[in-house]
Amino acid sequence: MRIDIVTIFPEFFSVLDVSLLGKARVDGLLDVHVHDLRSWTTDRHRTVDDTPYGGGAGMVMKPEPWAQALSAVLRDDGSSTLVVPTPAGRPFTQAIARSLAADTDHLVFACGRYEGIDARVFEWAASRCSVVELSLGDYVLNGGEVAAMAMIEAVGRLVPGVVGNPESLVEESHEDGLLEYPSYTKPAVWRDLEVPDVLLSGHHARVAAWRHEQQVERTRRVRPDLLPDDTAR
Ligand SMILES: NC(=O)c1ccno1
Secondary structure (H helix, E strand, C coil): CEEEEEECCHHHHHHHHCHHHHHHHHCCCCEEEEEEHHHHCCCCCCCCEECCCCCCCCCEECHHHHHHHHHHHCCCCCCCEEEEEEEEEEECCHHHHHHHHHHCCEEEEECCCCCCECCHHHHHHCCCCEEEEEECCCCCCCCCHHHHHHHHHHHHCCCCCCCCCHHHHCCCCCCCCCCCCCCCCCCCEECCEECCHHHHCCCHHHHHHHHHHHHHHHHHHHCHHHCCCCCCC
């Protein structure tokens, strides 16, 4: 999978050189390129923003640098997906992460700052690629970079080969519509707190049943909204 990121803070994404995603880049599983939006400005001050039409506080990102930048990174065949992290987007979920990891091989992240990017950029881009506006949650960040980083990690880790043991991707929160069960490791007793006996029983069927019960109980307690209506909440 190729990932292009357009931002005015390219240094923000140096973290993509470490850990699993960093190794995936070295292994050629992820091909990540970070671009400075200001590379596509033409004035001495490398201006990327201006005052909003209609008035209001803050500044809006100018359309032309974005159009130049996206023209340089979007594929000509329309196969790119432009991801716009924004609080005004659809909620980013594990299902969306799975879909992006499985169905796209080129993601372009447009990281806005200030009050956002001139809306015409996305109208223009929609004739050249799929445009998806996605929100990390119902809160506002100072820009799209933190959200893009989270989305890149959530999608990148699902690309085959990035996570060493694919089994570890299966029993995770939201993979089956439930929150994950609690996990334990040695010692069996720690500060007078014991690991549940069933996990020491070696009885795989009982362990599996207990873990599912824990998932349902935790989901009912913490995220009842995730449970189907016909499940007793
Ligand atoms: N909630 C979000 O995804 C977001 C992106 C930029 N600011 O907030």
